[in-house]
Amino acid sequence: MNNKEIISLRPHHCMCIQFFEGKGYNKEFVNNLSELVRILEETDPVVQLTEGCDDICRCCPENIGGVCRTAEKVSGIDRRCTETAGLEQDGQYRWSVLRDTVREKIISSGNPAQVCLDCCWLEICI
Numbered sequence: 001m002n003n004k005e006i007i008s009l010r011p012h013h014c015m016c017i018q019f020f021e022g023k024g025y026n027k028e029f030v031n032n033l034s035e036l037v038r039i040l041e042e043t044d045p046v047v048q049l050t051e052g053c054d055d056i057c058r059c060c061p062e063n064i065g066g067v068c069r070t071a072e073k074v075s076g077i078d079r080r081c082t083e084t085a086g087l088e089q090d091g092q093y094r095w096s097v098l099r100d101t102v103r104e105k106i107i108s109s110g111n112p113a114q115v116c117l118d119c120c121w122l123e124i125c126i
């Protein structure tokens with residue numbers, strides 16, 4: 001990945017990134033996510049929201065042939081995330097707009113529990 005690419009993100013990953021503390025499924029996943037966070041914060045690129053596997057999922061062991069092992073569950077989190085934040089599921093936004101919108105409408109408004117409800121990391125994030 002280089003700094004000029006459009007980055008693809010599932011909507012709910014705009015929340016997860018803001019709770020990232022260097023932990024994850026394995027070293028490859030953590031290294032990839034750390035690099036993504038660096039690019040997002042240093043270059044404020046355009047982000048393409050996507051319903052499928054994204055630039056975080058591509059290094060995730062739960063990604064089986066391009067499909068998340070818990071696809072149904074994460075799709076529900078994506079849907080609640082876009083509805084609560086007022087985002088288009090397949091929209092393009094600057095990272096700073098996504099970050100600030102999700103922070104304001106979900107994280108700072110006390111809504112993560114309703115959006116993330118069946119995520120196994122919920123207790124850690126909250």
Ligand code: SF4
Nearest residue numbers: 057060062063068074
């Ligand atoms: S668990 Fe699924 S949605 Fe989350 S990063 Fe892995 S493949 Fe992507």
Ligand code: SF4
Nearest residue numbers: 016116119121122125
């Ligand atoms: S609880 Fe899960 S979906 Fe919600 S921000 Fe944390 S890791 Fe992401």
